[in-house]
Amino acid sequence: MKRLVCTLALMLLPLPGLAGQVSVFAAASLKTALTDVATNWEDQTGHDVTLSFAGSSALARQIEAGAPADVFISANTAWMDHLEQLGLLHQGSRADLLGNQLVLIGPAGAAPLALDDGLVDALDGGHMAMALYQAVPAGIYGKAALEFLGLWSEIAPHVAQADNVRAALALVALGETPLGIVYRTDAQAEPKVSVVATFPQNSHPPITYPVAMLADTRSDDAQSFLDYLSTPVAKAIFQRHGFTDPPQSN
Structure with missing residues (x-):
């Protein structure tokens, strides 16, 4: 099998889709779990998956600009909504796949912290690592949670x-910042960090x-891979990596 896990920059060339090959743009937080899922699918089908991971915002903008992709998995509904409003999704293919939790992390072995006014003191002159909070889902969720708790301005x-x-x-993990806000699945994938607090689910959007499959897909196997993501085998892999079922729609 020749699955390639590549960076977004490599996806900018407008190459046509091929039979037996699926190009997937996926949120960075899915990297570990989706790589395992794709490996299983390749082993079962003999076909290849190209996985490109980045922030959902960057991926959506590249799709909007014409970057070739067959399947898109976002870490929030807003960027998928954006592409749907532009008519870039294959009609009827969109579905909610997974859920996650938002956590505060510190270095491995760090003691638990309270989500209160002492958080700045816990930084000890350092910084709070977050994904871009005006564009990337994890950052958007993190800012919302801190605002809910009355901590954002501080x-x-x-x-x-x-x-x-993941950045x-x-x-x-590298000790550049003492604390960071990530998903629980990210913390589970990195032995050099520990979860020191979990944000309440009501402190941020679900x-x-x-x-979804992209409207201009040229892959004969995009639907097959999309269907596989919801099978019991794939769900078990996602759950092993800490993902949950998607939140129930109101």
Whole structure:
């Protein structure tokens, strides 16, 4: 099998889709779990998956600009809504795939922290790592949670923004920042960090990962891969990596 996990920059060339090959644009937080799911699908079908991971906002903008992709998985509904409003989704293919939790992380072995006014003191002159809070879902959720808790105005001057949630995770894992806001699945994937607090679910919009096939897909296998994402086998892999069922729509 020749699955390629590549960066967004490599997806800018307008290559045509091929039979037996599926190009997937997916939120950075899915990297570990979706790579395992794709490997299973490849082993079962003999076909190839190309996975490109980045912030949902960057991926959606590249799709809007014409970057070739067959399937898109966003870490929030807003960017999928954006593409749907532009008519870029295959009609009827959109579905809510997964859910997640928002957590505060510190270095491995760090003691639990209270989500209160002492959070700035816990930074000890350092910064709070977050994904871009005006564009990337993890950052948007994080800002909303801090606003709900009345902490945003105090924390905002100390935020170190990263292009995506995995980049924010890396800042804490490498010791560049003492704390960071990521998804629970990201923390689970990185042994160099520990969860020190979990944000209340009502402190931010529901964390929902919608998936859809793109309207201009040329892959004969995009629908097959899309269907596989909701099978019991794929769901078990996602759950093993810490993902949950998607939140129930109101």
